[in-house]
Amino acid sequence: MQYVVIGAGPAGVTAAETIRKQDPSGEVILIGDEPEPAYSRMAIPYYLADKIPEQGTYLRHDPKHLDSLGVRQLKQRVTRVDSAARQLQLAGGGALGFDRLLLATGSDPVKPPIDGLDQPGVHHCWTLEDARNIVKYAQPGSHVVLMGAGFIGCIIMEALAERGVDLTVVEMGDRMVPRMMDQESGNLIKQWCIDKGVTVHTSTRVTGVKANASGAARITLSCDPVGTLEADLVVVAAGVKPAVDYLRDSGIELAQGVVVNEYMESSVPGIYAAGDTCEGIDWGSDGQHAVHAIQPVAAETGRIAALNMCGEVTPYPGSMAMNVLDTLGLVSVSYGQWMGVPGGDEVHRLDSDEYRYIKLQFNGDRLIGAITLGRTEHVGVLRGLIQSRTRLGKWKQHLMEDPTRIMEAYLGATQLTQG
Amino acid sequence: MQRSLYISPDKCTGCLQCEMACSFEHEGNFNPAKSRIKVFTFHTEGRFVPYTCTQCDEAWCKSACPTEAITLDAATGAKMVNDGLCVGCKVCTIACPFGTINYNTTTGKVMKCDLCGGDPACAKACPTQAITYIDAEGTGYDKMRTWASRTDTQTAAQA
Numbered sequence: 346m347q348y349v350v351i352g353a354g355p356a357g358v359t360a361a362e363t364i365r366k367q368d369p370s371g372e373v374i375l376i377g378d379e380p381e382p383a384y385s386r387m388a389i390p391y392y393l394a395d396k397i398p399e400q401g402t403y404l405r406h407d408p409k410h411l412d413s414l415g416v417r418q419l420k421q422r423v424t425r426v427d428s429a430a431r432q433l434q435l436a437g438g439g440a441l442g443f444d445r446l447l448l449a450t451g452s453d454p455v456k457p458p459i460d461g462l463d464q465p466g467v468h469h470c471w472t473l474e475d476a477r478n479i480v481k482y483a484q485p486g487s488h489v490v491l492m493g494a495g496f497i498g499c500i501i502m503e504a505l506a507e508r509g510v511d512l513t514v515v516e517m518g519d520r521m522v523p524r525m526m527d528q529e530s531g532n533l534i535k536q537w538c539i540d541k542g543v544t545v546h547t548s549t550r551v552t553g554v555k556a557n558a559s560g561a562a563r564i565t566l567s568c569d570p571v572g573t574l575e576a577d578l579v580v581v582a583a584g585v586k587p588a589v590d591y592l593r594d595s596g597i598e599l600a601q602g603v604v605v606n607e608y609m610e611s612s613v614p615g616i617y618a619a620g621d622t623c624e625g626i627d628w629g630s631d632g633q634h635a636v637h638a639i640q641p642v643a644a645e646t647g648r649i650a651a652l653n654m655c656g657e658v659t660p661y662p663g664s665m666a667m668n669v670l671d672t673l674g675l676v677s678v679s680y681g682q683w684m685g686v687p688g689g690d691e692v693h694r695l696d697s698d699e700y701r702y703i704k705l706q707f708n709g710d711r712l713i714g715a716i717t718l719g720r721t722e723h724v725g726v727l728r729g730l731i732q733s734r735t736r737l738g739k740w741k742q743h744l745m746e747d748p749t750r751i752m753e754a755y756l757g758a759t760q761l762t763q764g
Numbered sequence: 765m766q767r768s769l770y771i772s773p774d775k776c777t778g779c780l781q782c783e784m785a786c787s788f789e790h791e792g793n794f795n796p797a798k799s800r801i802k803v804f805t806f807h808t809e810g811r812f813v814p815y816t817c818t819q820c821d822e823a824w825c826k827s828a829c830p831t832e833a834i835t836l837d838a839a840t841g842a843k844m845v846n847d848g849l850c851v852g853c854k855v856c857t858i859a860c861p862f863g864t865i866n867y868n869t870t871t872g873k874v875m876k877c878d879l880c881g882g883d884p885a886c887a888k889a890c891p892t893q894a895i896t897y898i899d900a901e902g903t904g905y906d907k908m909r910t911w912a913s914r915t916d917t918q919t920a921a922q923a
Contacts, residue, residue: 355830385830391851396872401851406832641828641859648827669854676867678858721857721867723802729861752863756804756813760773 346371348654349433349441351423352449353377355385355640356620356647358404358411360447363651365414371655374441375411376433378422381473382408386451387640389476393483393504399473423450426595428613445615445654448592448603449647452585452621452638457492461554466563467579470501482578485509488562490576492551494521498582499534499672505580506543506673513544513574515551515566525668525679529695530702530718534672537700541673546571554579587622587636600624602636607660609650617654619646626663628732629681629713637664667728675700678724681731682706682714689713690741692748705748710741726755735759766841768900769877769884771814775894778803778812785889789880798868800877801886801895814895816886817864817877819843825876828859841900842879850874 348364348371350357361375377383381399388402405411411418422436426446433441454469456462468478483489487510491498494516505512516523520531521538535545546568553567562575587602598604598612602624609617609625618625620643627635642664652659667680685691685706693704693716702718712730730737730751737744740754783799791798801816819841826834826843833849834856836842845865850873856865857874865876877884879897887897 359827387830387853387855388851391853397851401831401849404830404832406849640830640853640855641824644827667858669858671852671854674869676854680858721854721869723863723866724857725860725865726863728858729863732861753804753806755863756815757806760813760815761806761809761811 347374347442347444348372348447349374349376349443349445350447350449351376351433352447352451352620352622353379353383353418354449354451354620354643355404356451356622356643356650357447357449358383359644359647360449360619360651360654361411361416362414363648364655365416367652367655367657372417373415374417374419374443376419376421376423376441378420378436379472379474380420383411384473385640386471389470389473390501390504392473393470393476393479393501394507402473424591426592426597426616428596428616431615446617447647447650447654448589448597448611448616448618448622449620449643449650450588450591450622453588453590454581455584455586456581457551457583459551459554461556462579462581464554464556464564466577467554467581469581470497471585479505479578479580480508483508483510484577486511487577488575489513489578489580490515490564490566490574491580491582493582493584494518494535494545494547495582495584496522496525496668496670497585498580499670501580501582502538502543503671503673506541510578512542513576514538514546515549515568515571515574516545516547517550519548521545521547521672522670522677525666525670526677526718527683527704527716529693530677530704530716533695533697533700533702533718534675534677536697537675538673543673585621585638587624587638589622600634604634605650607662608653608658609646609661610653617650619643619650623650625661628663628665630663635664635666637666639666639668641667665728665732669724675719676721678715678717678720678727680715680727683716684714686713690745692745694748703748703751705744705751707737707741707744710737711735712737723752723755726752730755730758733759766900767882767897768819768841769816769879769887770896770898771816772894772896773811773813775892776803776812776814777892777894778805779891781889781891782814782886782895785885786877789885790875790878798870798875800864800875814886815864817843817862819877819879820862824859824861825856825865825874828855830855837878837881840879840882843876844878845874845876847871847873 603618621638
């Protein structure tokens, strides 16, 4: 049996390891198109902040780990998948056959349709190579404009601030991290950043980027409505999308990502997808599909896909949106349906002076979503309560009165028999 | 035989010796805020519930870690955080459905119960044997394991 895994991120590496465990004699080939050992994009902000060396971003620290498992590694880009012939085309010119294939190619950064983003001094922050370029230009006192205050923008903000740059953030949405935080919490994060010395422009659009001929800075940005901003470095963090362009003529069903069933199998039998690439079952949504481009989902779906590829039939109940973000020291968390559902109940508590916030969403007496700000203790129980579909009983009313009593409610509803 | 922390909330008097012992063992000072075990108080019921990591087989924290900073101690079964490799991304803290791995704002790393290398300070400190360290098999402690399986989004089949 020849197993081929495209993509050497968390999903691909977890899958290759799992396949090897399940099928000690199968041929396992892991293809990655970046020159470095398998690494974790999640760790890049800490490299940018000089907290870890490049090696600190590696997914596995033993350099011989994959070799010792007998996983063959190819540094190649796959340009095409021929589903019928069971063959991959490689950018280097060769072809590679497969019996089982896993698509784990992750995401590509979104490039907004703005003129001038191709010039020197404008970088995404997605790969280790991007990070090296940012390190080169993000020097103390240099002017850096960050385009986008979504998850990735916010997570690299601290790294940039720690490098001592003069930082300006431009975000199209009306608050920070609009896809993960509601109005209250998104604005609280904005206020926090402003207090930390970052200039933040929300509801603002970059309309053009040009080389700066006269001034000291390298680049001039035009913004609506702010006007002109000068920058030595522009970091584009306008979101990501599943990297599926090489699959356009493969016959594999694509929506935003590769549409997979509960076994992580695509519309073509024997071809699976995992991680950011897959559009799988959205947990708790009555069978809708969604892309959840987050680390825990990458590792989970990589493992589940691998088990199914090896014939160990393992359904996946679906992935749930969950995020944790540290914005210059303010920790925020969101889970599931934090925006609520029709007919559900909502409670929140805000302490803006202390930058603390918690919002809980219920459907009946079950928790279905949550947002917290300024909380680092026991946040995981929110996931536990949501995904176990625990009936909170009387604890729901306690939470409606005081949503900060989440840990008591969790223990009361799960550990004390007389809840 | 591997051993586990076995917690009997019925025997807990809320004295917090376990939190003190844990903090002293790991931090070198008596700071319950930095304890890996927490005692929760239910005023209306007059009950106390000590709570910490069960070292679950699923190990959500370990599989979610992007830098291989959480590993299995084969001798004790504990999931261990390697501070040298932890970058403080906190992904494990939202992945663990028990909320038993937490971010330490002082160190910028996560912290969790490590069973003190096989001689847990909390169990030694507990004056009422509400916390004991006993053979993992054949105890009634499976309450939390049962809870784990209810929460299990990874399904029962383990690689």
